[in-house]
Amino acid sequence: xxxxxxxxxxxxxxxxxxxxxxxxxxxxxxxxxxxxxxxxxxxxxxxxxxxxxxxxxxxxxxxxxxxxxxxxxxxxxxxxxxxxxxxxxxxxxxxxxxxxxxxxxxxxxxxxxxxxxxxxxxxxxxxxxxxxxxx
Numbered sequence: 119x120x121x122x123x124x125x126x127x128x129x130x131x132x133x134x135x136x137x138x139x140x141x142x143x144x145x146x147x148x149x150x151x152x153x154x155x156x157x158x159x160x161x162x163x164x165x166x167x168x169x170x171x172x173x174x175x176x177x178x179x180x181x182x183x184x185x186x187x188x189x190x191x192x193x194x195x196x197x198x199x200x201x202x203x204x205x206x207x208x209x210x211x212x213x214x215x216x217x218x219x220x221x222x223x224x225x226x227x228x229x230x231x232x233x234x235x236x237x238x239x240x241x242x243x244x245x246x247x248x249x250x251x252x253x
Contacts (some may be wrong), residue, residue, distance in 0.1 A: 120181040120190075125149060126197065128237060129174045130221045134160060141188065142170055144178060145220050145237070150229040154180050154191040169194045173203065173213055175238065200245040209244050216240055 127144035130151070135141045140159040144152045159167035169176055170191075179193040203209040216237060224230070 120183045122179065123149070123182045124177065124179050126234075127152070127176055127178050128217065128220070128234075128241075129170055129172050129176065130217050131172060132170060140167065140170065142191070143221060145224065145234065146178070146229070147231060147234045148229055149182070149227055151221070151224045151226045152180070152182075152189055153187060153226065154178070154189040156191045156194070166191070166194045169196045171199065173217060173241070174199050175241065198241070198245070200241055202245045203241065209247075213241060213244055 125146040125148045127146035130143040130145055132140050132142045135155065138158050138160045140156045142154050142156060144154060146152050156166055156170060158164050159170060161167065175197040177195045177197055178191055180189045180191045182189050200213070203213050220233070220237060224233070
């Protein structure tokens with residue numbers, strides 16, 4: 119039986135799948151790393167496809183089933199897209215390194231709330247900092 123889950127999450131990476139879907143890796147507040155499929159995300163009419171972008175902090179709703187590798191994502195709402203990070207190449211490098219570390223050093227369904235909160239703080243600081251980031 120699937121459970122309906124609502125959680126804050128960072129988009130770690132995404133991959134086109136089939137004609138209209140995307141496979142996305144998230145790092146969620148309550149469940150750690152989660153792989154999900156978003157059906158219809160590549161359609162030009164899809165709101166969810168525009169929200170699910172690498173480095174974005176979003177709130178997702180997905181159907182979690184432990185026996186399934188890919189969870190089905192039904193909704194995503196933008197919390198922050200960090201515009202100052204994405205418009206500065208140096209900040210993009212720092213943010214990408216952080217996201218890559220989270221992707222490589224975490225396991226699926228293994229949540230670390232302190233890590234999640236730390237990434238939120240770092241991303242907020244990068245986004246609000248005027249000069250070169252000091253991490």
